[in-house]
Amino acid sequence: MSDSGQSPAPGGRRRWPREKEPDGGGDRRQEGGEEPAGLMQKTPIILAKPPGERQQAKAGSGPAPPTPAPAPPIVLMKARGEEGRGGGGATSGEGPALAPPREREGPRPTQPVYQLHGRGLPPPGALDPVAGQARLAAPEKMKTSIKLVDEQMNWCDSALEFLLEQTDVLVVGALGLQGTGKSTLLSLLAANQPEEDPRSFVFRPQPPELRERGGSQTGGIDFFITQERVVFLDTQPILSPAHLDHLINNDRKLPPEYGLPHTYVEMQSLQIAAFLFTVCHVVLLVQDWFTDLGLYRFLQTAEMVKPSTPSPSHEPSGAAGPEEPSEYYPHLVFVQTRARPESFCPRRLRQMHRVLDRLMAHSHLKYKGSLSMRDCGLLPGLPPGSLGAEVNLFLLPPLEEEGGGEDALPRPGGGGAPLFPHLPPYRGHGAFGPLLARLRGRVLAAARTQLSHTLLTERNWFHYAARIWDGVKKSSALAEYSRLLG
Structure with missing residues (x-):
């Protein structure tokens, strides 16, 4: 209770310490007993707001209306999209705080692709078909x-x-x-x-x-x-x-x-x-x-x-069929x-x-x-x-x-040229x-x-x-x- 009492309130408000609190402080804490729970719910929303909205909230007299927290998959996809764009386009204070990435940037990868990235595997588009066919190609031809x-x-x-x-x-x-x-x-x-x-x-x-x-x-x-x-x-x-x-x-x-x-x-x-x-x-x-x-x-x-x-x-042993030798x-x-x-x-x-x-x-x-x-x-x-x-x-x-040397081909009559020079020799x-x-x-x-x-x-x-x-x-x-x- 003491820790939550000393935490700063959103919108620039400040809480007095317990020993310096004016009279009636206890009643005020009792009347606003539900306020710390509301403050804890607004904390992640305020940290996620752009700097422009955060300054506007400080200048106002009261706290800004709570904004519903976005779904975790949308926040993940936005963070990866901002890294791919070089970090630009997220500091504008006029647009919606957390617009869906599909409306702002067009088609985005689906969640299973990021799960493959998280496991250290390349996405399906990064697979090289040439490298895949190389695994099925015949080995190098033997020379000897x-x-x-x-x-x-x-x-x-x-x-x-x-x-x-x-x-x-x-x-x-x-x-x-x-x-x-x-x-x-x-x-x-x-x-x-x-x-x-x-x-x-x-x-x-x-x-x-x-x-x-x-x-x-x-x-x-x-x-x-x-x-x-x-x-x-x-x-x-x-x-x-x-x-x-x-x-x-x-x-x-x-x-x-x-x-x-x-x-x-x-x-x-x-x-x-x-x-x-x-x-x-x-x-x-x-x-x-x-x-x-x-x-x-x-x-x-x-x-x-x-x-x-x-x-x-x-x-x-011996269980093979009769047709099997x-x-x-x-x-x-x-x-x-x-x-x-x-x-x-x-x-x-x-x-x-x-x-x-x-x-x-x-x-x-x-x-x-x-x-x-x-x-x-x-x-x-x-x-x-x-x-x-x-x-x-x-x-x-x-x-x-096969080379047709002198010793390989017998000559008719013991010498001279073959009888039929244009025909293949018969041995x-x-x-x-x-x-x-x-x-x-x-x-x-x-x-x-x-x-x-x-x-x-x-x-x-x-x-x-x-x-x-x-x-x-x-x-x-x-x-x-x-x-x-x-």
Whole structure:
């Protein structure tokens, strides 16, 4: 009561202190007992008035009539509007004290826009459509391959930045012995042309000096993805003598679970093959000659230790429907590079198909299908049904013959100019370029089936492949096989 008695009254009136108040002051306070409550109601209104009206109220004999307080949203919008106008237009004393902003300044933003500002978010008009579309644009085009698994068999995460959240992706891997041309073949299938410099290939092949020393160019697993969303995986040579020589001569320390260097090299090869059989749609087995029984024995072993397809996380094991396959197996294509002209003979092709069919008779890999060279139209001696067992076999002539050098084209009569110089030369088989184009068409047209029981995007495939690689390295079947080898 004492605090409210000493507060100054509006309109310039002054209250006397309690000890100096004239007689009858108590009665006057009792008569005007409701006055302090009215004064407290007028206080925010007076502070909100412009300076011109405040001076007019001081000059008058009595207090100004109370003005109804404006709604809080209107005051907020007015304050932001005055800041946008530079603070002008609010000092005039002739107009109404608190006119609605829509009548004074035209259309104003609505309240939800200010709530977005208060949360630190831009208003809808400030969103850049170009920046929004940049999030959906394809990543930067790859110029060369990067590591998916390094030489120490460790997983690398650098490929994740080139992947998208879309499901239409094809994964193609390559296996083969040392020097068979895996890197060259994948480069030609991915982005390069035969006439280009090999040093510009996305998967760099062996340079001549390294080939002469018997060395290996690729270590681990290399990764490359095209703008057509096709992933190519190039691998180090399986059962490589160059890696074995490097382990022995450089005194590299072997992991404790491997006792001998040759056991470690074979286990690395099995890990890579089992990994490709799980995460690829198409696996190319590249070889530069045909009869290598040890290679087919290696394929059967890799299929035996292949990790099983993970079941869906939301379903228990064995709960999948009958229409959903329990295990996934990729398409296997036998690609023979540097094939000699006699290998393109229909009789020789039929023999090769029969041998491959018998060697892979007990395999679950999809080694038969639509990836054969019978329907290419480049071999007129192969009518439909002439090969019997339709094995995925494709022959490619030596790449060196594409340039048409002196050693590539036999001359009639042992010398002189060609008999028909205006016709393309015939060497007993089609040219390298058309055959390679047909192989590329067959591979890229392969069915992009589901690798697991759930549909995977590119980024999900990367995480799925990382989990499979970790499981392959910790596989109990591979550990038991390594113990038997040692």
